[in-house]
Amino acid sequence: MDIATTRKPHERLAETLSGEMQQVNQLIRTRMASEHAPRIPEVTAHLVEAGGKRLRPMLTLAAARLCGYRGQDHIKLAATVEFIHTATLLHDDVVDESKQRRGRPTANLLWDNQSSVLVGDYLLARSFLLMVETGSLRVLEILSNASATISEGEVLQLTAASDLSTDEKIYLQVVRGKTAALFSAATQVGGLIAGAPEEQVQALYDYGDALGIAFQIADDLLDYRGDSAATGKNVGDDFRERKLTLPVIKAVAQATPEERAFWQRTIEKGRQDDGDLEQALALMDKYGTLDATQADAVGWATRAKSALSPLPDDPLRDMLLDLADYVVDRLN
């Protein structure tokens, strides 16, 4: 059997792009330094070196290469994207009062919320400086816009998450903000820096957008259906944290008055007792909302793949196609 078909697509991407990813990692290490405040690289290294998959910077590199880019600015853009992502994670962990991230204690737990907030701010500012170095105002506009959309999505989630009137449309806005905005910006700026035709740049944006949505829906589904050994999360964390995600939104939409009262008590009011998670899962099962959510994720993955049709036939394009499948294959 061909090795290329047995490895996971993000691993194949990582192998194909390994030389450039080394440069990205080196740039990240250089730019997270601080002459005056050693706390900054300490906190950043804790998160950066915990070894996330580096999916977002790889998307930027892959998009640029796929569009025939031969320069060096995609390294800067990929590092920028990872800095924005890291800053977001630092602030998210404060907002969610998280204790674990990538299998390690969170920075807010190891140091304090203050350090997480301020180091996140530092990384955001450094990411803008990196972008300025590329000299492209269009890139600056896209990534600043993504950064605004991310915060907007998170604020919306803050107010909508425990509100039963949150419907699928609002859920999609939250997901576009908190996840898809950076995916789509990552792919789009890769195409832009390569000087790709507008149709291809748009295709890359559409791919990143749909991939990010598929990714987040799958993540929200795994919270209820996942193998906690594989995901590193406990089943039902979102339920306990009173976060309305797609499987519950679909169940609420079809709820009887009695079931609605259950959701009001457990999600809106947050009064949860033993057995409530089991009851929630039973209601999702009753309406088949986990399967329906999976179908939605698959639908977005399919859209992501279709979006890539204007791009040249290339092994990198195949990996991006496979990546869209993989994001939802995790569910099986």
Place this chain on the structure above:
Amino acid sequence: MDIATTRKPHERLAETLSGEMQQVNQLIRTRMASEHAPRIPEVTAHLVEAGGKRLRPMLTLAAARLCGYRGQDHIKLAATVEFIHTATLLHDDVVDESKQRRGRPTANLLWDNQSSVLVGDYLLARSFLLMVETGSLRVLEILSNASATISEGEVLQLTAASDLSTDEKIYLQVVRGKTAALFSAATQVGGLIAGAPEEQVQALYDYGDALGIAFQIADDLLDYRGDSAATGKNVGDDFRERKLTLPVIKAVAQATPEERAFWQRTIEKGRQDDGDLEQALALMDKYGTLDATQADAVGWATRAKSALSPLPDDPLRDMLLDLADYVVDRLN
């Protein structure tokens, strides 16, 4: 008596620049909107409309006008500077767990820390978008750099504030970060956008830097010497919060072993009893550190004024000169 000489300089600036400041305020209102998350303008308006003095955006407008600028981009830059300042305040209040700001309850108290963190992020991203609209990469570089320096100064303060080995050099780094960086960027970009000669741009940077340092030293002094009715703060807040500022740093540098043990207990270990603030004030009095701190503030105000010599003789320049005096005159 001439009205112009009896009004405070920032009030005269506000009057002279009132037409432009109205445009800045209008732009701030437009750009703090969010289509999807109404929490964002709520939180922002709470702070923005509490009526700070808007000193930083006025510095940008004044610098641009003083250098003969006739365009409209200084309005955007002034709004950018105020957005960065507002984002910093939102995050600071989370970091310091503050309860009051500009005489009103803080956003983190009225809403929650989450909203303050995320709305701050949103404002930072929006400020970058505004800068991008000016199309000046140099401006983007200066303001992103200021933004990084601000966070770096705050992180440094986090680790240095309760550490008795913090000396005047480190204190100055913190002050340059948390306060002077935005003042100097505000004046510098005003000159830049006007296309002023490099000597004038540098002069504006030096003025903002020295003014910001004078301002922060005066603020730290007022914490021990201020009239709490006028400042809205209680005498000794910094001592209670174990923040090493210049008056204490100067006292620690001259402390006998016994006095050092007092500072170690109260600042480093944070074990404070009744009468400790009085004892701290007595030690500052013994070494004359409040007077010495005031002399430092006056020194920086003098540097700020000297810096302005390459700029054209103009009523705006006189107001900037008077502003430097006013920053330290508050101390009398």
